[in-house]
Amino acid sequence: MPPAQGLHVEVCSGSAFETLLTLAARGRSDGSGELWLHLLGLALERPDDIVGAVRACPPRELRRHLVGVHVPAWRALVGVQALEAAARGDEALLDHDRYYAGNARAALGPLLPLSPAETKRRILAALAEVELDPAVLAALERETAAKRALDALPEELIDLAAGGYRYEREPEIDRVVLVPHAAARPWLFLCQHERTRIVCYSLPSPQLLEERALALGRALADEGRVRMLRRLAAGDATLNELAAVAGVARSTAHHHLSLLRAASLVTMHGNARSYWFSLRVDAIAEAQRTVAELATA
Numbered sequence: 001m002p003p004a005q006g007l008h009v010e011v012c013s014g015s016a017f018e019t020l021l022t023l024a025a026r027g028r029s030d031g032s033g034e035l036w037l038h039l040l041g042l043a044l045e046r047p048d049d050i051v052g053a054v055r056a057c058p059p060r061e062l063r064r065h066l067v068g069v070h071v072p073a074w075r076a077l078v079g080v081q082a083l084e085a086a087a088r089g090d091e092a093l094l095d096h097d098r099y100y101a102g103n104a105r106a107a108l109g110p111l112l113p114l115s116p117a118e119t120k121r122r123i124l125a126a127l128a129e130v131e132l133d134p135a136v137l138a139a140l141e142r143e144t145a146a147k148r149a150l151d152a153l154p155e156e157l158i159d160l161a162a163g164g165y166r167y168e169r170e171p172e173i174d175r176v177v178l179v180p181h182a183a184a185r186p187w188l189f190l191c192q193h194e195r196t197r198i199v200c201y202s203l204p205s206p207q208l209l210e211e212r213a214l215a216l217g218r219a220l221a222d223e224g225r226v227r228m229l230r231r232l233a234a235g236d237a238t239l240n241e242l243a244a245v246a247g248v249a250r251s252t253a254h255h256h257l258s259l260l261r262a263a264s265l266v267t268m269h270g271n272a273r274s275y276w277f278s279l280r281v282d283a284i285a286e287a288q289r290t291v292a293e294l295a296t297a
Contacts, residue, residue, distance in 0.1 A: 007169060009154040011147040011161070011178045013140040014047030018183050019130045021200060025184035031103030031251065035111075038066050039123075040200075041193030044177065051127050059116030062123065063087040067108065071192045072172050073272040074099065089113065102250065136182045136203075143180040143203055162188055162201040164267035164280070173197045173271075180204075186262035192272065202262075212263075212290045219263035224248055225256045232266065232279035239275060263287075 020036045020043055027033030042053040067086040068074035074083060078099055086093050089112050094105040111119050147161055158167045161178045165188060172195060179200040189200035219225060224246030231237055231245045243253035257277060260266040265283045270276050
C-alpha cells in the first residue's frame with residue numbers, strides 16, 4: 001500500500017487532554033492507565049470538555065471506545081469481532097500479551113463485567129475527581145500557539161514537538177494531532193483514533209545547567225539503562241530487544257527509555273507497525289559539555 005499522501009499536522013491543547021493524561025499517569029504503576037488514552041478521540045471532539053463529551057457518548061459506544069474499536073492497530077492485531085465482543089463484556093482478550101500493551105486485565109478487567117450504563121457512571125466519576133491548575137492550562141495554550149506559528153514540514157514539526165521522535169507515515173493515517181501535556185512528564189504517548197495519529201508530548205521548558213545534569217545523572221543511574229545505551233551504540237534496536245538487554249519487562253523498558261530520551265541521549269522513529277530507538281549522534285558530545293560546564297560553573 002502506498003504511503004499516505006497530504007499528511008495534515010495540527011497542534012491542539014485543552015483540559016480534556018490534560019484530564020485524560022492525568023488519569024493515564026496515575027494508572028501507569030499498575031497498567032490501568034492505558035484505558036484513558038482510548039478516550040482521546042472524544043477529546044478531539046471537545047478539547048475543553050471531556051465530561052461533556054463522555055456524557056454525550058451513548059454508553060455502548062463508550063464501551064467500544066474503551067476496548068479500542070476505533071484504534072486501527074488493535075483492529076489489525078486482534079480483529080474487529082474480538083473487540084466488539086469485548087465491548088459486550090467478553091473477557092477473552094484480557095490476557096493477550098500485546099493487546100492493550102499487555103495490560104488489558106488491569107485496565108479493562110474491572111469494567112467489562114459492568115453494564116454499559118454503569119461503565120459510563122464509573123468513567124464520569126473518575127473524570128470528575130481530576131482538578132487542573134489554570135496556570136498549567138495557560139502554559140499549554142502558549143505552547144500550542146508557539147508550535148502553530150512554526151514554518152515546518154509535517155514530519156519536521158512532529159520531530160520538533162516530540163523531542164526526537166521521527167514519525168514515519170502510516171497508510172491508514174492522514175492526520176496527526178500534536179498535544180502538549182504537563183500531566184505525565186517525560187512520557188511520550190503515541191495513540192490512534194481512526195485515521196488520526198495523536199502524539200501527546202511533554203510540555204517543554206528551558207533546562208538550566210543543573211537540570212540538564214540531573215537528567216543525565218538519572219539516565220545513567222541504572223545498570224539496565226547503561227546496558228541499553230551500550231546496545232544502541234552498536235545500532236538501532238526495538239523495545240523488545242532493549243528490554244531483553246536490560247533484563248526487564250516491556251513496561252519497565254518504556255520507563256527506562258523515557259528517562260534516556262529526557263536526557264537527550266536517545267531518539268525514536270517508526271509508527272504502530274514498529275518503533276526503533278537510536279543513540280543520538282551528538283549525545284556523547286552534549287553530555288561531555290554538560291559535565292564540563294558543571295565543573296567550571
